[in-house]
Amino acid sequence: MDISGVASDMSGLASGAGGLIASAFVVAGYTMRTMIPLRVVGIITNVVFIIYAMSHRNYPIVALHMILLPLNVYRLREMLVLVRNVKRSVSGNLSMNWLKPFMTERHCQPGEVLFYKHERATEMFYIVSGRFRLVESGIELPVGSIVGEFGMLSPDNxxxxxxxxxxxxxxxSVTYQKVEELYVQNPEFGFYFLRLVSARLFQNVGKLEAQVAALSGKSAS
Structure with a gap:
């Protein structure tokens, strides 16, 4: 028996199997509908391709997947951290600080109007500094407030x-489109985001009821 021939055949079979496995993970990646499973499959695909390409000394492919691997790991971690922070906000102080990495800065001057009543809503805002007021109600929003998030859920925006x-x-500021993208990428994020916004809505209703009760008490006295 030609041992070298058998070894060569086994090596060829292993190489072919490696290629099939790598291809299978590529196909699986295209079937993923949400971001977290997609990133997990992407990481596995990168590892398989690195091993497969190394065995064939195909260094350009090795280099490509060595670049893609940390990128997939980073994006997976980013999404997992996002979901974790949203969960924490739902069970904690209803903060939306977790949304900051996806927001853009906007400097405002006194007298500048960020949006008007009855205007179509396309984004929400997080107040970092300064003073901002809701004109019709006269309510001044403190630093750290989120405003405009309910417009995303209203029927007519x-x-x-x-x-x-x-x-x-x-x-x-962050656009509703960006929030929707995060939801599509990870439905779990969308679920907790809706819970968070609902909790904030009930919190605001409670505050308004308390204010109405206080005003009624003053009127009665």
Missing amino acids: ERTQTLECVEKGLVL
């Missing part, structure tokens, strides 16, 4: 009040 800058400040 219409603003219910006007937001004006009273004192020079900085806000972070």
Whole structure:
């Protein structure tokens, strides 16, 4: 028996199997509908291709997947951290700080209107500094407030009040489209985001009821 021939055949079979496995993971990646499973499959695909290409001394393919591997790991971690932070907010203080990495800065001057009542809503804002007021109600929003998130869930996406800058400040903005993209990429994020917004809505309703009760008490006295 030609041992070298058998070894060569076994090596060829192993090589072919490696190629099939790598190809199978590529196909599996295209079937993924959400981001976290896609990234996991992508990481496995990168590892398989690195091993397969190394065995064939195909260094350009090795280099390609050595670049893609840390990118997939980073994006997977980013999404897992996002979901974890949203879960924490739902069970904690209802903060939306987790959304900051996806927001862009906007510097505002006194008298500048960020949006008008009845205007179509396309984004939400996080107040970093300065003073901002909801014109119709006269409510001044403190630093750390999120405003505009309910417009995303309203049937007509219409603003219910006007937001004006009273004192020079900085806000972070994120479009509803970006939030929707995060939802599509990871439905679990969408579920917890809806829970968070609902909790904030009930919290605001509770505050309004308390204010109405306080005003009624003053009127009665």
